[in-house]
Amino acid sequence: MIATQLSLPTGIIETDALIQQFDTCLLTGFINLNAEQHSALQSIQRIFTGSPLDQPLTTALEAITQGTFLPEHFQKLASARIALQGAQYDHLRQHIRMALGRAENEMAVAIEFAQPTPLMNSAAHWLMDMAIAGFSRLEQESVTPFAATLAQLQADEAMMPLATLLTGFMGELIGAVPIANPDKAPLFRWVDLWSRALMMTLALPKSPEPMPVSGTLYPLGIDWRQHPRMASLVVYGVLETVDTATLVRITQSSYKVDAIGMDEQWLLFPKLALLVESLQAGKTLEIRDMPLLPTGDLLWNLDCAAMGSKYTLSDVAARYFAPNAAKSITMPQLPAHQRHPLHLAEPVFLADYTLNDWTINSGNWALQLDMRRIVDTEVTAQELRLNNAAFGLIRYDAQQWTFQPLAAVKGKGKPVFVGKDSAKILSKPPKSSTVSVLKERASRLLRGKKEVKS
Amino acid sequence: MGYSTSSLLPAATKISKRDVQKVPYVELYGGRLQGVVSSGSDIERVYVSYFEIGSLDFYCSTNNNRPCGGLRGSPCKHLESLLSEAVKQYGFDNVVQSLRPSADLATLTKERDILRICGHAHREPAGEVFSRFLEYLQMLELPSSTQPLVEMDWFIG
Numbered sequence: 001m002i003a004t005q006l007s008l009p010t011g012i013i014e015t016d017a018l019i020q021q022f023d024t025c026l027l028t029g030f031i032n033l034n035a036e037q038h039s040a041l042q043s044i045q046r047i048f049t050g051s052p053l054d055q056p057l058t059t060a061l062e063a064i065t066q067g068t069f070l071p072e073h074f075q076k077l078a079s080a081r082i083a084l085q086g087a088q089y090d091h092l093r094q095h096i097r098m099a100l101g102r103a104e105n106e107m108a109v110a111i112e113f114a115q116p117t118p119l120m121n122s123a124a125h126w127l128m129d130m131a132i133a134g135f136s137r138l139e140q141e142s143v144t145p146f147a148a149t150l151a152q153l154q155a156d157e158a159m160m161p162l163a164t165l166l167t168g169f170m171g172e173l174i175g176a177v178p179i180a181n182p183d184k185a186p187l188f189r190w191v192d193l194w195s196r197a198l199m200m201t202l203a204l205p206k207s208p209e210p211m212p213v214s215g216t217l218y219p220l221g222i223d224w225r226q227h228p229r230m231a232s233l234v235v236y237g238v239l240e241t242v243d244t245a246t247l248v249r250i251t252q253s254s255y256k257v258d259a260i261g262m263d264e265q266w267l268l269f270p271k272l273a274l275l276v277e278s279l280q281a282g283k284t285l286e287i288r289d290m291p292l293l294p295t296g297d298l299l300w301n302l303d304c305a306a307m308g309s310k311y312t313l314s315d316v317a318a319r320y321f322a323p324n325a326a327k328s329i330t331m332p333q334l335p336a337h338q339r340h341p342l343h344l345a346e347p348v349f350l351a352d353y354t355l356n357d358w359t360i361n362s363g364n365w366a367l368q369l370d371m372r373r374i375v376d377t378e379v380t381a382q383e384l385r386l387n388n389a390a391f392g393l394i395r396y397d398a399q400q401w402t403f404q405p406l407a408a409v410k411g412k413g414k415p416v417f418v419g420k421d422s423a424k425i426l427s428k429p430p431k432s433s434t435v436s437v438l439k440e441r442a443s444r445l446l447r448g449k450k451e452v453k454s
Numbered sequence: 455m456g457y458s459t460s461s462l463l464p465a466a467t468k469i470s471k472r473d474v475q476k477v478p479y480v481e482l483y484g485g486r487l488q489g490v491v492s493s494g495s496d497i498e499r500v501y502v503s504y505f506e507i508g509s510l511d512f513y514c515s516t517n518n519n520r521p522c523g524g525l526r527g528s529p530c531k532h533l534e535s536l537l538s539e540a541v542k543q544y545g546f547d548n549v550v551q552s553l554r555p556s557a558d559l560a561t562l563t564k565e566r567d568i569l570r571i572c573g574h575a576h577r578e579p580a581g582e583v584f585s586r587f588l589e590y591l592q593m594l595e596l597p598s599s600t601q602p603l604v605e606m607d608w609f610i611g
Contacts, residue, residue, distance in 0.1 A: 016459045023457075140484065151589060157597060165605040172463075174483065183457070192461045193608060207601065225606035229593055232606040253606065254598035257590055259480075259543065261469050262611075268598065297602040334604065342461045342607050373610055375465040398460035435594075437474045442591035 006099075006366065006401055009091040013399060015084050018044060022081055023191040027182055029134020030064060038065065044080055053080055071124035074131055075202050078195035082340070085192075089339035092396055096346050101324035102331075109294045111335045113203035119159070122149045123166060124201035127194055135190060136182040143173045154255065162200045164253070168227035169193040196340070205337070210291035210299055215241035216308060217248070217285040217298075218316045219278055220391050221406025222419045223345070224265075224377070228258035231265040235275055236347060236393075236406065238316055238329065239287065239298065245320065246330040247347060248298040250275065260434050262376055263422045267435040271302050276423040282414070284308035296332035313417075314409045317349040317391040323363065325349075346394040350403070355384055360403050370395055370402035377418045379405045386410065462610060472542035479587040480540045482507075482552045487540055490517075490587045491532040501532040502580035502587075508554050511573035517584040525575050537565050 021040035025033055033041075045061055048054050053076070060076035063069075094104060116124075126146045133142060150170060153163040169190070179185050219237040226232065232253035239248045254268040266272075278285050290304035320329040334343055350362035358369045358381065373395070374380060384390065387408035395402045407417035425433075478500075480489035488504035491514075501522055503514040514522035514532045524530030529537075540549050550562050557571045 020457065020459065144484065147589075151592070154593070154596060157599065160599055160601065161603055161605045164603065165608070168609050186460070186463060187457055188459050189461050189463065189608070196605065224611060225609050226611040227606075227609040230606065230609070232603050249602065250600075251602050252598060252600055253603045255593040255596045257593050258469070259472060259474050259478075261471055264471070293602065295602060299600045301600075338604050340461075343604050345607075372462060372465045376468050376611070397462055398458060432475075434471065434474050438478060438591065439594050441478055442594045445588060446591060446595060 007095075008399060009095040012088055012091065015088055016399065018047070019081060019084055019191075020188070022077075023187050025134075026131055026191050026194060027135050027185065027187055029137055030069065030132050031067075032134060041077075044084075048080060048083070051083075053083060069128060069132055071121070071128045071198075071201070074128045075124065075198055077131075078198040079202075081191070081195045082199050082337075085341060086336065086339040089334075089341050089344065092341055092344055093346070096344070096394055096396075096401070099323075100346065100348065103328065108333045109208055109335050111208060111337065112206045114206055116201055116203055119149060119153050119156070120162070120201040120204065122146075123153065123162065124198060127198045127201070130194065135177075135185055135187065136179055138173065138177040138179070140174065140177060143170060143177060146170060158204065160253065162197060164227075164230050164232075164255075165193060165197050165200070167229045169197065171228055192340070192342070199337070205335070208294050210293050212289035213239065213241060213292040213298075214288050214290075215239050217278075217287050217305070218311055218313075219275060219285070220313060220317055220347070221393075221417055222279075223373075223393065223404070223406065224418065226265065229255055231256050231260070231268055233269070233272075235272075237298075238320055239292075244330060245327065246292075246296060246332070247320075248292065248296050250298045250300045252300060256435075257438065259438065263425055264434050266419075266423050266426045267429060267433055270426065270429075271300065273426045274302060274305060274307065275300070276419060276426055278307060279313075279417060280420065280423075281307075282310055282313065284311050294332060295335065296330075312412065313391065313407055313415045314349070314389050317347075317407075318351060318389075321347045321349040321391065322351060323348065323365065341396045344394070344396045345404075347391070348394050348403070349389070349391050351389045353384075353388060353390060355381065360384070360390070360405075367394065367401060367403035370404040373402075373404045378416055378420045378422070379408055379418055383416050384408050387413075387416065461608060466611065467545055469544075470542045472539045477535050477539035479590055480536060480543055481586070481590075482540075482544065482549075483586070487536070487549065487553060488583050489536045489539070490584065491535050500584075502583045503530075503532045503536045504578065504583065505529075505533070505537070505553065506573070506576070507552065508556070509573040509576075510553065510555055510568070510571060511576040513576055513578050515577075515580050517580050519580055521577070527575065529569055529572055534565070534569065537568060541565060 025037050056076045060073035063073045153159045217237050217239050221236050223234045235250040239246045252269045285305045286308040288304050291299040319327050353360050353362035387410040390405045390408040392405040395404050407415045409415040477491050485507045486504045491501045493499035505512045512529050514530050522530050
């Protein structure tokens with residue numbers, strides 16, 4: 001039974017093999033493709049026969065084979081890779097939800113798109129040039145000139161998803177090129193970033209209309225994401241309204257600089273203090289007319305929240321997220337254009353677990369601990385050993401399912417959770433911190449600069 | 455096709471907290487270890503300092519290109535601070551590897567060892583580094599967001 005639950009659905013590995021063949025084209029560069037790579041591109045094209053991508057992909061490949069390099073052609077190639085990964089996401093999600101005894105709730109949100117802006121077109125050109133040259137021949141000089149465009153993208157709030165992706169990608173490339181050993185380049189990852197960014201230059205998604213919601217919010221855990229120029233966290237919680245329960249995510253993101261490290265990143269999010277306090281005190285939040293997107297994203301607004309009554313994290317997590325849980329909960333899907341196996345984050349509550357090395361066992365479940373994600377958090381393997389129930393996310397990467405614990409607890413004790421200690425800095429901010437010193441400099445120097453200009 | 459199908463990087467080493475009051479900016483960029491160092495005496499004044507990768511040539515001047523008085527054939531205290539904060543930011547081994555000195559890396563075990571094998575003072579205008587510093591600070595002036603941002607899933611830190 002364990003084996004069936006943790007297996008991969010059929011086709012995943014075969015699709016990965018195709019993607020890997022495609023990715024070698026990005027390593028070599030499209031100007032330098034060999035016969036094997038040309039035939040790999042042909043086999044990808046054949047997969048899309050009869051699909052909406054069929055004709056556009058055929059046209060794009062013909063052009064590229066003849067050496068006609070235009071961003072629109074590379075956008076089609078990126079879209080093909082993304083479509084393959086979108087299908088993987090759907091299969092994997094369905095697979096893990098079936099194993100957990102969860103119904104498929106098709107709540108896919110339809111997104112509208114707007115025309116690309118000139119800045120998006122510049123980004124597409126930069127990404128195309130990268131593909132033509134290939135990662136193996138990329139030089140500093142081919143990466144750094146994009147900085148000016150990137151700064152403009154960063155300044156536009158509507159562009160944050162593309163800008164943050166490109167910022168992280170560019171920073172990585174600057175640190176890595178010229179590549180000494182092409183075999184060691186994180187190729188799969190880089191082509192992920194390349195294809196997603198290029199696809200995002202096609203059109204600008206319009207944010208779906210939020211609806212005001214009221215109810216009781218039970219925060220359950222925090223997932224941190226970060227690169228040198230951005231900190232972003234997602235709070236996972238259950239929102240109970242009069243007649244429904246919904247899994248909600250609250251995201252807060254802020255650009256930053258690399259000198260701002262883990263604990264101090266909290267200082268970028270002063271408005272989250274109440275949310276963290278609620279987790280720390282084990283008290284719910286009463287929500288009044290807070291905007292909720294159809295994607296399950298609650299747009300945090302301090303004015304719409306007030307501290308509520310006591311709750312037990314493990315009870316709420318068990319009720320909705322234990323395998324074959326008694327209560328069903330609405331878990332909205334990602335919009336189709338965003339589906340990628342990396343975004344799988346299936347919440348789960350594992351009761352009475354034991355830990356064998358880096359494997360967590362609970363009932364019929366045996367999952368590898370996601371060590372990359374728990375390093376530097378409060379929920380370490382050692383903490384997990386001291387507790388016996390955990391709430392977290394089932395993740396997928398590199399053909400493997402893993403468990404990312406967000407909170408752990410023993411009996412009716414106080415839970416340990418990601419942010420438990422580090423977030424204390426929020427309730428008692430130090431007089432001087434990396435954030436305050438640099439913000440002070442920024443306001444002095446940048447304001448000074450503007451005065452000189454005007 | 456043997457290579458990894460991981461979308462993620464291995465966990466990075468955690469950076470130590472460093473003194474941004476003294477050295478607000480440090481980076482490995484464009485063939486240099488470079489940054490901005492505060493003047494000890496005047497809050498309005500900053501120094502722009504750099505070490506060149508490979509040759510380990512160095513220079514230090516105010517952001518108005520006035521040479522630092524502490525440069526006397528060897529790195530000044532601003533350059534020492536820059537190096538020391540770079541070590542906190544990137545780790546000693548990463549700094550040494552990125553500087554690619556001609557000396558045997560095994561003989562370099564502390565910051566002093568790097569300062570000992572430096573090249574010559576080599577004048578370069580400070581403007582570019584200083585404007586990169588302003589762009590860096592600009593990141594902190596950008597508004598934060600409460601919108602979903604799934605793209606950050608690629609960056610687990």
